[in-house]
Amino acid sequence: MGTPDFAVGILDILVKNEYNIVGVITAPDRPAGRGRKLNESAVKKYAVDNGINVLQPTNLKNDDFLETLKSLNANLQIVVAFRMLPKVVWNMPKYGTFNLHASLLPQYRGAAPINWAIINGETKTGVTTFFIDEKIDTGAIILQDETSIEKTDNAEDLHDRLMNLGAKTVLKTVERIQNDNFKTTKQPNHDNLKLAYKIHRETCEIDWSKPIEDIYNFIRGLSPYPAAWTTLENANSKIITKIYKANIILEQHNLEIGALVFNKKEMKVAVKDGYLNLEEIQLQGKKRMHVKDVLNGLNLEENAKMG
DSSP: OBOSHHHHHHHHHHHHTTOOOOOEEOOOOEEETTTTEEEOOHHHHHHHHTTOOEEOOSOTTOHHHHHHHHHTTOSOEEEESOOOOOHHHHTOSTTOEEEEESSSTTTTEESOHHHHHHHTTOSEEEEEEEEOOSSSSOSOEEEEEEEEOOTTOOHHHHHHHHHHHHHHHHHHHHHHHHTTOOOOBOOOOOTTOOEEOOOOGGGGBOOTTSOHHHHHHHHHHTTTTTOEEEEEEETTEEEEEEEEEEEEEEOOOOOOTTBEEEOSSOEEEEETTEEEEEEEEEETTSOOEEHHHHHHTOOOOTTOEEO
C-alpha cells in the first residue's frame, strides 16, 4: 500500500526478490496540470508495468473494497507513504500489517519526516518498520536502520538515500516475519518528541530574521519540493521567489536584514551573522535558474530586498 516515488523502491525490491505480490493498493487517479488530465500515482505506474493487480479505493471502509481485499488472501500487508488505515484493513492478514516510516521513531512521527529532520538541523536520521496500531506511527518497532545527514543534503538527496535504505530494511523485515525470527520493541516515550507536521505553502515562507543556520536548513529541507519562498521587493514590484539552493557566508555587516548585495554574478541576502549567498532560484512565472542567469535578465534597484 503506497502512492509516491518513495514507495516504488520498496515495491521494486520485493518484486525482484520474487515475493508474491497479490495486489497493490494506491490512491485514485487525480486530475493534474492545465489540461486536468488524470494522473496515475508512481506506485500504480510501476504495478501496471509489472502486471500487478491494482486497487484504488476512495473509501477504505467500503464493503466492496473490503471483500475484494479479503479475496486476495494476503498474509502480510506492507504500507509505505499511504494514508491511515482502519482496523478492519490492518488487522486482516495473518501476519499483520507493517509500515515503513522515514525516521527513527518515535522521533518525527507524521507526514513530512524527511523535510523536518533537515529543517531542524539533525545530523542523523533513518527508517523504521513497525506494526500498525490504532494511532499514527506509534506501533511496536520491528527494525531500525540509521544514516547520516550531510551538511549539504537537501530533501531530495535524503529522500533517495532513505528510499534505498528503506527497501533493504523492508526486505529484512519481511524475511524475519517469514522465518518467525523477530522481536518487537515498544516505542519509548520522550518529553522532547519532535513531530513531522504536514507542510503547507504558508509555512514555507522564509523568515530572514532567524539565525543564518536555521534559514540555510529551512531552504535545503524544502528543496526541491515544495520549496522555500520569499518576496523579492524591487522598485515598485513584489515578486514571489522560490529558493532552491544557497550557501552560508559568515561575515559582519551593518545592513538591514533582507537587504540584497549583488553584482552580475551573485546575489546575497543580509541576515544575522552574515549572508545567504543564493545559488538557484525561481522567480514567479519563470523557470528554476542559476542566480547568474537570473541576474542577466533582471534589473535590480540598489535598495532591492527580500521581504
